[in-house]
Amino acid sequence: MNEQPTLAQLAETLGAQLRLAPGARGDQVPAGLNTLQDACENEVSFLASANYRRFLADTRACAVLVTEELAATCPVTALVVANPYHAFALATAIYDKTPQYAAGVDASASVHPSAEVHSTAYIGPAAVIEAHAKVAEHAVIGAGCVVGEGSEIGARSRLFPNVVIYHGCYIGADCSVHSNTVIGADGFGFAPSQGRWTKIHQLGGVEIADEVEIGACTCIDRGALGNTVIGRGVKIDNMVQIAHNVQIGDYTAMAACSAVAGSAVIGKHCTIAGGAGIVGHVTIADRSHVTARSLVTKSIDEAGSYSSGTPFSDSRSWRRNAVRFGQLDQMARRLSELEKAFAASLGQVTDNTPRGDLE
Amino acid sequence: MNEQPTLAQLAETLGAQLRLAPGARGDQVPAGLNTLQDACENEVSFLASANYRRFLADTRACAVLVTEELAATCPVTALVVANPYHAFALATAIYDKTPQYAAGVDASASVHPSAEVHSTAYIGPAAVIEAHAKVAEHAVIGAGCVVGEGSEIGARSRLFPNVVIYHGCYIGADCSVHSNTVIGADGFGFAPSQGRWTKIHQLGGVEIADEVEIGACTCIDRGALGNTVIGRGVKIDNMVQIAHNVQIGDYTAMAACSAVAGSAVIGKHCTIAGGAGIVGHVTIADRSHVTARSLVTKSIDEAGSYSSGTPFSDSRSWRRNAVRFGQLDQMARRLSELEKAFAASLGQVTDNTPRGDLE
């Protein structure tokens, strides 16, 4: 992507139909991408949601990715596509400036003689590739990363600096792992014995399929017995905790600070929002959605959206309500008693009425 | 700060009025600082809160930072200041033993020929300074840190070991970033397409103003389009997650494990307590306070304190009440119906009473 494309080339790459505005030229070379509101005259934008439609009329962008439906209302050159958000995502790859590295092993890296590093791979400064580890073609191992004994990094996968992969972990092709993430540290397993904890050494590993992206400062623990398994195309954000023997189904996405306890099995195509938690040994159905900060304490058998927590408010109101939370069971019982007593009183009235009638 | 000050010098440095106790000498050299309860005879203490006033009479400290108001009750030498807590904070700088490093580039560091490292800066062992990066005067780049392509570290700023700064990130002057924090990793952006996720490459960067302190294992993601922005004098604790395109206003403080989702705008002088969360695309008014572990799900328009969550209790009571939470809407409806029914029954009674009267 050294040379940036013209509008016409961009349209071709994105499979977009180019509808030049009067006076516009297909050989214009846009400088990059931006939102409808912030785009300069030489930037391309996109209209992916009805919420942003109001910004279309005034955009200064030189071209906009739009649907056929909205193309007519586009005041500038339109790049007509079926799915503008997806086309925008594809376009970001063109303008991405994440540094690339030429093949080779930095002189300050430590590569064990028994490790297999493909000649097209890059091993950065102070990185360590331990015994019997394998780094496949075009893989990039950033500065300060460690690839543990016997672990494997698939083709075109990239570890950003200071990632640690323990021994016996398998990372597929086309994966990204961001900085300071740790894969394959010991799961948290201890047997209580006479008031102390005896360590359960974690004998399993971690298996990560192809096309997985993992954010920064995330932990994926190795299995106790058998592996922790991350499915194909899974996307994991920053500071996510995946405990030992968790399984995450293909194409599931987990936002930042979410956490999954040991041996939980999460289905395919799930979306776990930021800060959500899933306790151990539960099963989550495919296509489940868990909302931000919710704690899932039981298995989810049906696709759907799941939540827990309380709404926020000013602290004074909150405190008044929160105190009542501690009285809820008592309130519920009082309500039931009152219902019964009232019903009984109506019964009395009913009883009384005849009696009254008898008078 | 090689030579420690005498009491008199300390008073001068802190702008304190020295009121020597009988027999005390201004040329005494205190060994350090401590609390009123724990101070030894050669330590200086402080009285910053009425809660600790009861410890003043029995303190063994050689001197105490106090207000004029309380100076008379101080049994030892008083260092009279307007704000003892602030004076204590200033004093901690005098006794701090955090190691300092002489200017120079460690032989094991990797500095790209195109990088600009000021001659007064320090680059630690195995640190990496990538192409076109700049490290300003008296900056300290700890062991194993990476400063990515074109990124800049301002004057006197310090990265503790193993911090990773991605490409295109700007850190101001007089900042501290603690170990294993990651700045500029990709924001979490993917466009769904046919059950898969297409990556939205994150084209923006991170801008951090002067006098910002950032704790350990914290993540500040780069912007998707445009930058993530951290204002002047912001203080961020450990394991804080700042998503792409977040803006944090000047002098806001965020405690450990708090998290802010994408494009949220947090005002100035806010205090976000530990574990609090703020969802994406909201705006938080200046001087807002969010209490520990609260989740802010909407914009906050007015300064104030905001909370969510439930009080804790013994698990048995909690379970009884928590079950009722799942019945709350039903309870509310039953309460309303009961109110209506009761009012109606009173109406009957009222109707009856006259009838009774008529009898």
Next chain:
Amino acid sequence: MNEQPTLAQLAETLGAQLRLAPGARGDQVPAGLNTLQDACENEVSFLASANYRRFLADTRACAVLVTEELAATCPVTALVVANPYHAFALATAIYDKTPQYAAGVDASASVHPSAEVHSTAYIGPAAVIEAHAKVAEHAVIGAGCVVGEGSEIGARSRLFPNVVIYHGCYIGADCSVHSNTVIGADGFGFAPSQGRWTKIHQLGGVEIADEVEIGACTCIDRGALGNTVIGRGVKIDNMVQIAHNVQIGDYTAMAACSAVAGSAVIGKHCTIAGGAGIVGHVTIADRSHVTARSLVTKSIDEAGSYSSGTPFSDSRSWRRNAVRFGQLDQMARRLSELEKAFAASLGQVTDNTPRGDLE
């Protein structure tokens, strides 16, 4: 553990009574450990919980760790022990393949001349041992780790790669610290002054007793004045935040993503479940248990289990109930009023009844 034991040797090592199944041989060499369901013919399994008893009859394991009580129902060779889970934990040590390192200092490590590294210790590639630091016998300092000025690592303790120990921190013997954990970073202390924050330099350190295990990406901050203290045999999982001056009692376990705010004192033998939080300056009694994601906002004086939060449900139901949470105080007042009004109405009825009687 280079050579794996025979069944007879395994029994001896674990203090188990070997009851060979018909045709089984004590000189069989099992390949490893597995669950009852997943074990192959050459793996040893264990029955530690009644929940798994149903898997015993069909297991393919060559031997099973069982209690005397259940040994008779074991279809294969029984290894009879008093506590099968504990025996399993001991057995994991035998089959653990975590790489070990021979004594020596890697050529790419930086060891300050004033540091004391025992001749039996291992210092990995690009690791840094600063001035006056001490690394005791058989300690293992992984690649990219930093041991700060004057800090000490006890005998047989192991830092996995990229751990950072700041200056003035003391780690006991037989400890493990997993990758990218940070010990001794500054506690979060700032004094407000005229709308800005003045740093309170953190003058204390961190003291970690023997036999402590700490997970990956965890932070244990140094004390402000005096040390943060972690007791003997404490087990801490990944991404746990321990703030300045916290004290954690012996043999307490803290699961992933739990957090403790400044100066909290946690007792001995406590279990803090995943994601639980404990606010600052509270005291938690020995043997307390805090359930997952609960927030402890006050001291706990008695051993027991403690919780907060709400149950999860489908988002639609949850939303209906959560809205009512914001009306709880009002509901409680309405309930009380209704109770009073109803009682009063009954009073009227009671009053009326005699009157009725009088009629």
